[in-house]
Amino acid sequence: MIELRDVTFRYPRSKNPALMDVSLKIGDGEFVGILGPSGSGKSTLALTLNGIIPNSIRGAFSGEVIVRDPKTGKTFKTTETPVSKLSTLVGLVLQNPESQLFNMTVEDEVAFALENLGLPREEIAERVEWALKVVGLGGLENEFPPNLSGGEKQRLAIASVIAMKPSHLILDEPTSQLDPKGKREVLRVVEELNRAGTTVVMVEHDSRFLFRKADRLVVLNGGRVILQGTPREVAERVEELVEIGVKVPHSLLLSRALGLPPALSPQEFPSRVARRD
Ligand SMILES: Nc1ncnc2c1ncn2[C@@H]1O[C@H](COP(=O)(O)OP(=O)(O)OP(=O)(O)O)[C@@H](O)[C@H]1O
Numbered sequence: 201m202i203e204l205r206d207v208t209f210r211y212p213r214s215k216n217p218a219l220m221d222v223s224l225k226i227g228d229g230e231f232v233g234i235l236g237p238s239g240s241g242k243s244t245l246a247l248t249l250n251g252i253i254p255n256s257i258r259g260a261f262s263g264e265v266i267v268r269d270p271k272t273g274k275t276f277k278t279t280e281t282p283v284s285k286l287s288t289l290v291g292l293v294l295q296n297p298e299s300q301l302f303n304m305t306v307e308d309e310v311a312f313a314l315e316n317l318g319l320p321r322e323e324i325a326e327r328v329e330w331a332l333k334v335v336g337l338g339g340l341e342n343e344f345p346p347n348l349s350g351g352e353k354q355r356l357a358i359a360s361v362i363a364m365k366p367s368h369l370i371l372d373e374p375t376s377q378l379d380p381k382g383k384r385e386v387l388r389v390v391e392e393l394n395r396a397g398t399t400v401v402m403v404e405h406d407s408r409f410l411f412r413k414a415d416r417l418v419v420l421n422g423g424r425v426i427l428q429g430t431p432r433e434v435a436e437r438v439e440e441l442v443e444i445g446v447k448v449p450h451s452l453l454l455s456r457a458l459g460l461p462p463a464l465s466p467q468e469f470p471s472r473v474a475r476r477d
Contacts, residue, residue: 201228201267202226202368204264205263205264205266208260209259209260210260211257211259212260217423218244218423219241219423223425229394230415230416232401232418233431235418235434235441236421240423243373245403246371246401247292248265248278249292250278255278264279269289289367290367290369293371294357295373295376298353305345306342309356310327310363313364314364327365331359335359336389351384351386354382358386358390367399368401369390369393370400370401375404375406387409406447408449408465410431416428419441421444426440432464435452438462449464451464451468451469454469455469
């Protein structure tokens with residue numbers, strides 16, 4: 201579980217806070233999608249969840265972020281816990297995988313953080329094998345990371361994060377740099393990890409996947425949470441999303457325009473039309 205209580209954060213030299221009075225509870229095993237227009241605070245929120253804000257990226261921070269380890273029940277306040285400890289509980293995957301990859305082989309990339317944790321050699325080998333298998337990169341252990349495709353690089357970044365066995369995975373626009381195939385590969389891995397019990401918080405500009413797969417959507421605007429609920433609840437307020445500049449699924453717009461109940465995906469569309477008759 202991750203809980204934010206009245207979190208406000210302002211970057212140094214910024215006039216306005218990037219997050220304002222954000223209170224949010226993310227339950228164990230939940231899949232939460234974060235939506236909002238550009239500059240609404242989505243990335244800033246992602247960075248507060250594992251303590252990078254305010255421990256590494258400093259600024260004016262108030263409120264608190266509490267992370268509970270589901271295995272032990274112990275709680276950690278991010279302001280009082282080193283990022284190295286938090287990253288074993290809350291893994292963060294960024295938009296650009298290249299910013300997270302700097303080793304000579306795929307295997308070393310995944311092993312790197314584990315070596316820093318001081319884990320025994322056999323456990324490192326087991327975790328590397330497991331993480332690469334989960335993301336579908338088994339067999340590519342000796343590849344040079346820059347030679348991988350975009351989707352493979354992002355899956356490698358995910359592997360090196362999940363090898364730490366975090367109970368929570370935060371992804372900040374993980375597919376925005378990828379082609380449709382790479383996008384599908386990464387989204388499949390995220391979905392499978394969530395199904396296996398990992399709590400997922402995902403920021404995505406393209407909201408189609410989140411409307412279909414998330415348990416809950418949280419909409420930010422101007423650093424505040426302006427709306428949250430199940431995708432179906434949020435879909436009822438599609439006009440507000442469009443007004444603030446959130447890209448919503450075409451099926452939603454079309455169903456609204458036709459006066460039908462919201463269709464969260466093109467697949468739902470026929471049943472919506474049928475229901476009207
Ligand atoms: N390092 C920084 N220093 C100063 N201001 C920043 C910094 N990073 C972000 N901001 C500002 O904080 C606000 C929130 O930015 P943030 O990147 O969190 O929004 P976002 O919703 O993720 O945007 P995008 O969809 O464009 O990635 C914006 O006004 C942005 O200009």
